[in-house]
Amino acid sequence: xxxxxxxxxxxxxxxxxxxVVERRNTIPILSNVLIKAEDGQLSLTAxxxxxxxxxxxxxxxxxxxxxxxxAHTLYDIVRKLPDxxxxxLSTGADEGRLQLTAGRSRFALQALPQEDFPAMxxxxxxxxxxxxxxxxxxxxDKTRFAISTEETRYYLNGIYLHAVESGxxxxxxxxxxxxxxxxxxxxxxxxxxxxxxGVIVPRKTVLELQKLLEGNAGTISVGVSETKIRFEFAGxxxxxxxxxxxxxxxxxxxxxxxxxxxxxxxxxxxxxxxRVSTISTEKSRAVKLNLDEGRLTLSVTNPDSGSATEELxxxxxxxxxxxxFNARYLLDITGQLDGAEATFALxxxxxxxxxxxxxxxxxxxxxxxxxx
Amino acid sequence: xxxxxxxxxxxxxxxxxxxxxxxxxxxxxxxxENALDAGARHxxxxxxxxxxxxxxxTDDGCGMSPEDLALAIExxxxxxxxxxxxxxxxxLDIATLGFRGEALPxxxxxxxxxxxxxxxxxxxxxxxxxxxxxxxxxxxxxxxxGTRIEVRDLFFATPARLKFLKGERAETLAVTDIVKRLAMAxxxxxxxxxxxARNILRLEAEMPGEVGRLxxxxxxxxxxxxxxxxxxxxxxxxxxxxxxAGLPTYNRxxxxxxxxxxxxxxxxxxxxxxxxxxxxxxxxxxxxxPAVALFVDLDPxxxxxNVHPAKSEVRFRDAGLVRGLIVGALRHxxxxxxxxxxxxxxxAALGALRPVAQPAFSxxxxxxxxxxxxxxxxxxxxxxxxxxFADLGGQAARVVTExxxxxxxxxxxxxxxxxxxxxxxxxxxxxxxxxxxxVDQHAAHERLVYERMKKAMAxxxxxxxxxxxxxxxxxxxxxxxxxxxxxxxLAELGFVLxxxxxxxxxVREVPAIFGKLDVGGLVRDLADDLSEMDEALSLKEKxxxxxxTIACHGSVxxxxxxxxxxxxxxxxxxxxxxxxxxxxxxxxxxxxxKLTDIERLFGRR
Numbered sequence: 013x014x015x016x017x018x019x020x021x022x023x024x025x026x027x028x029x030x031x032v033v034e035r036r037n038t039i040p041i042l043s044n045v046l047i048k049a050e051d052g053q054l055s056l057t058a059x060x061x062x063x064x065x066x067x068x069x070x071x072x073x074x075x076x077x078x079x080x081x082x083a084h085t086l087y088d089i090v091r092k093l094p095d096x097x098x099x100x101l102s103t104g105a106d107e108g109r110l111q112l113t114a115g116r117s118r119f120a121l122q123a124l125p126q127e128d129f130p131a132m133x134x135x136x137x138x139x140x141x142x143x144x145x146x147x148x149x150x151x152x153d154k155t156r157f158a159i160s161t162e163e164t165r166y167y168l169n170g171i172y173l174h175a176v177e178s179g180x181x182x183x184x185x186x187x188x189x190x191x192x193x194x195x196x197x198x199x200x201x202x203x204x205x206x207x208x209x210g211v212i213v214p215r216k217t218v219l220e221l222q223k224l225l226e227g228n229a230g231t232i233s234v235g236v237s238e239t240k241i242r243f244e245f246a247g248x249x250x251x252x253x254x255x256x257x258x259x260x261x262x263x264x265x266x267x268x269x270x271x272x273x274x275x276x277x278x279x280x281x282x283x284x285x286x287r288v289s290t291i292s293t294e295k296s297r298a299v300k301l302n303l304d305e306g307r308l309t310l311s312v313t314n315p316d317s318g319s320a321t322e323e324l325x326x327x328x329x330x331x332x333x334x335x336x337f338n339a340r341y342l343l344d345i346t347g348q349l350d351g352a353e354a355t356f357a358l359x360x361x362x363x364x365x366x367x368x369x370x371x372x373x374x375x376x377x378x379x380x381x382x383x384x
Numbered sequence: 385x386x387x388x389x390x391x392x393x394x395x396x397x398x399x400x401x402x403x404x405x406x407x408x409x410x411x412x413x414x415x416x417e418n419a420l421d422a423g424a425r426h427x428x429x430x431x432x433x434x435x436x437x438x439x440x441x442t443d444d445g446c447g448m449s450p451e452d453l454a455l456a457i458e459x460x461x462x463x464x465x466x467x468x469x470x471x472x473x474x475x476l477d478i479a480t481l482g483f484r485g486e487a488l489p490x491x492x493x494x495x496x497x498x499x500x501x502x503x504x505x506x507x508x509x510x511x512x513x514x515x516x517x518x519x520x521x522x523x524x525x526x527x528x529x530g531t532r533i534e535v536r537d538l539f540f541a542t543p544a545r546l547k548f549l550k551g552e553r554a555e556t557l558a559v560t561d562i563v564k565r566l567a568m569a570x571x572x573x574x575x576x577x578x579x580x581a582r583n584i585l586r587l588e589a590e591m592p593g594e595v596g597r598l599x600x601x602x603x604x605x606x607x608x609x610x611x612x613x614x615x616x617x618x619x620x621x622x623x624x625x626x627x628x629a630g631l632p633t634y635n636r637x638x639x640x641x642x643x644x645x646x647x648x649x650x651x652x653x654x655x656x657x658x659x660x661x662x663x664x665x666x667x668x669x670x671x672x673x674p675a676v677a678l679f680v681d682l683d684p685x686x687x688x689x690n691v692h693p694a695k696s697e698v699r700f701r702d703a704g705l706v707r708g709l710i711v712g713a714l715r716h717x718x719x720x721x722x723x724x725x726x727x728x729x730x731x732a733a734l735g736a737l738r739p740v741a742q743p744a745f746s747x748x749x750x751x752x753x754x755x756x757x758x759x760x761x762x763x764x765x766x767x768x769x770x771x772x773f774a775d776l777g778g779q780a781a782r783v784v785t786e787x788x789x790x791x792x793x794x795x796x797x798x799x800x801x802x803x804x805x806x807x808x809x810x811x812x813x814x815x816x817x818x819x820x821x822x823v824d825q826h827a828a829h830e831r832l833v834y835e836r837m838k839k840a841m842a843x844x845x846x847x848x849x850x851x852x853x854x855x856x857x858x859x860x861x862x863x864x865x866x867x868x869x870x871x872x873x874l875a876e877l878g879f880v881l882x883x884x885x886x887x888x889x890x891v892r893e894v895p896a897i898f899g900k901l902d903v904g905g906l907v908r909d910l911a912d913d914l915s916e917m918d919e920a921l922s923l924k925e926k927x928x929x930x931x932x933t934i935a936c937h938g939s940v941x942x943x944x945x946x947x948x949x950x951x952x953x954x955x956x957x958x959x960x961x962x963x964x965x966x967x968x969x970x971x972x973x974x975x976x977x978k979l980t981d982i983e984r985l986f987g988r989r
Binding site: 160161162163164165189190191192193194260262265298315316336338362364378379380381382383384 | 836848849855902
């Protein structure tokens with residue numbers, strides 16, 4: 013194998029694939045990236061046995077071939093090479109090494125045979141649909157924060173992606189919850205998605221996808237089966253296993269008839285919550301909301317450091333209400349709102365509260381209060 | 385012909401013996417209890433071969449007449465159950481240690497038993513012997529006042545049991561253990577235990593009352609215990625609890641130093657283990673155990689001792705009350721102890737100083753005599769004597785000039801003294817009226833922050849996060865019911881759950897401080913706690929654990945320079961805060977060295 017490629021292109025692709033590779037591995041070859049050269053294309057593959065990312069880029073291939081080399085080391089080397097350098101990768105007579113030459117720098121990396129590199133069999137992906145990158149990004153960006161990191165309820169460690177009937181038209185819906193709050197974002201159902209099974213996309217896959225989608229404006233082709241999901245776009249193929257579990261019936265926890273409606277400037281609300289919560293040093297970070305005709309009072313009391321209150325004028329005309337929330341959860345949710353106004357639909361101090369963006373009917377957030 | 389036939393008397397006795405006399409130690413226990421019930425003031429125990437070859441117990445009790453002797457070796461014959469007016473024995477009103485009337489015949493069935501007894505005031509002694517169940521007639525013999533019982537070749541009649549005995553050493557240890565336990569309960573009686581002509585235990589009769597009891601406990605549990613024990617005294621609804629509890633800093637790796645006596649009877653009960661762990665939970669790491677000796681005295685009718693032939697288990701009519709009494713009394717005593725740390729801590733420190741200090745006299749080197757003046761912990765990490773010497777003029781020994789020159793407040797009335805300096809930016813050295821105090825600044829401050837957090841939590845209650853998706857946890861039916869029954873208590877700790885059909889609970893709210901939490905795991909731990917110890921320890925421990933972590937991050941670290949004002953403020957706060965003598969893991973926060981100890985170090989005394 014012998015190829016030459018511009019440093020910038022190689023770095024970008026290596027950056028994409030190397031983040032899948034775990035820092036520490038019990039199987040040595042999992043630390044490596046598979047490098048394959050054929051017909052003017054260089055393809056890089058990395059996997060952790062749950063996710064596989066393949067990225068193909070144009071390169072000047074002098075001699076076909078394939079090998080594997082330590083992903084993180086290779087990435088670090090290329091990162092440190094000067095801008096615009098031409099990088100030459102080759103396996104010489106010595107098959108056990110990958111030679112990397114750029115200008116006057118020369119590296120020889122320990123390589124492992126490409127035959128040993130685990131290939132992920134995607135199997136049949138019976139459901140296919142295309143989605144604009146923009147839409148995909150929105151689905152995961154706005155729900156990601158609510159993914160649970162607690163391992164015992166493993167079926168909450170991802171985003172639940174599924175097709176549902178909503179009114180006349182179907183929607184593609186992403187839902188995530190950690191048992192304390194929930195985020196649900198809809199998108200018009202793309203052609204071909206109507207029969208897809210509900211799948212739970214693992215957290216790591218979501219993070220990788222988010223990274224890969226950065227600055228991408230094209231169309232993503234998604235393939236789904238009961239156990240795998242594949243995203244293809246701009247020379248990148250990400251294949252991932254799915255979480256094998258049943259996502260809870262989240263519909264039951266979304267309140268339908270919360271009638272106390274508060275509308276508030278989302279940005280000012282978030283700033284105020286952030287300010288008053290400075291006082292609370294505990295992990296719990298409870299903030300109390302006192303709602304009255306046209307007025308919201310945020311307050312935090314911490315016997316150790318004092319207390320804080322801030323008043324906001326809001327649109328509210330129901331009976332007065334006092335309710336407590338975790339400040340961090342409130343900030344997480346307000347961080348997702350793009351519109352000017354945030355709408356809170358409340359019932360009482362012990363029931364779930366619904367939050368939505370006044371401009372975006374298709375994203376809703378549910379938050380459980382705290383007893384303070 | 386039928387296949388069922390009656391067992392012979394001998395077989396019945398041998399089976400019964402298997403329950404009562406399990407090993408030599410249980411025979412010793414039965415016989416000592418008989419002696420105690422007979423009002424002995426002095427009990428002499430001689431064993432050989434771990435008690436297998438010979439057990440001889442001599443007492444100066446009331447003795448038995450020849451008629452009694454003949455009856456004593458019959459099964460279910462006893463002097464200890466009173467016959468009430470209806471002619472029935474009252475098994476509810478048991479004031480003596482024994483009552484089943486099983487010990488002597490059982491031993492007689494499996495060994496060569498000989499009883500020599502002389503009643504007080506009588507001029508002749510009598511002897512009766514039983515060999516493997518064969519009784520010889522009572523005959524006159526010469527002997528002192530009281531009773532001497534000799535058991536030879538225990539289990540010779542039951543070879544199977546003999547085979548399953550442990551080694552001689554192990555059996556001797558078991559005998560020693562039981563003698564110790566009985567001796568702890570009866571300080572007014574002198575005990576002596578001899579094995580193979582070697583005197584293992586010699587306990588003089590102690591004065592009655594608390595002093596005598598502490599003396600006896602000290603003699604058995606070690607003098608350190610006596611010096612670091614807090615007297616326990618509590619009374620509730622006719623149940624009296626007395627005894628002594630060790631300071632948290634005087635802790636052990638196992639729970640072996642925990643003794644419970646019910647009406648003078650040593651018992652092993654899960655109740656005490658749970659109660660003690662609950663009471664000390666706040667002061668000790670999970671794997672450390674305090675030393676306690678607790679004596680519960682109550683109306684014999686309130687406790688059932690007839691649970692087990694060996695009577696090592698008892699059943700209280702109101703176990704919750706006894707438990708509550710123990711936990712309450714221990715907590716109260718520990719609370720009173722305030723910031724007291726155990727003297728063993730100072731002893732350990734002095735012990736570490738002494739061996740190095742000795743050669744300093746012979747060699748006369750100033751540098752060497754300086755080095756050991758550091759606390760042991762520092763001595764390890766600091767470079768050897770050169771480093772320590774160089775530090776003298778450097779930053780390590782930073783003398784608080786302000787405190788030393790500006791007329792210091794009188795040290796007499798301050799238990800922890802006045803700060804004189806900070807060593808290695810980690811330890812505060814303070815001068816008290818009669819010694820010096822070395823404080824670990826991080827451990828001390830951590831404890832203070834922790835106590836403050838706990839107080840805040842107790843005042844305001846635990847903030848709870850309501851779950852959006854309540855979590856259903858499957859348990860077995862009994863566990864689920866137990867948890868549901870204690871829901872009110874758990875709610876106070878921030879954990880709201882309720883029963884969910886049979887064999888499951890649904891958790892609705894959790895303490896917000898936990899953040900993300902394995903609810904199922906915690907619920908199962910709680911169910912185990914409730915069944916084993918009757919208290920929700922896991923939840924409390926987890927709350928304390930989280931508080932502890934926060935306290936650790938929120939407290940002054942080692943390596944922080946403190947001004948004299950800061951150091952003195954810390955000392956004053958330690959004096960004012962209960963339980964500041966140990967950190968959350970039972971390690972001391974300060975060490976006090978008395979001036980006399982220091983003088984001894986330098987050979988002045």
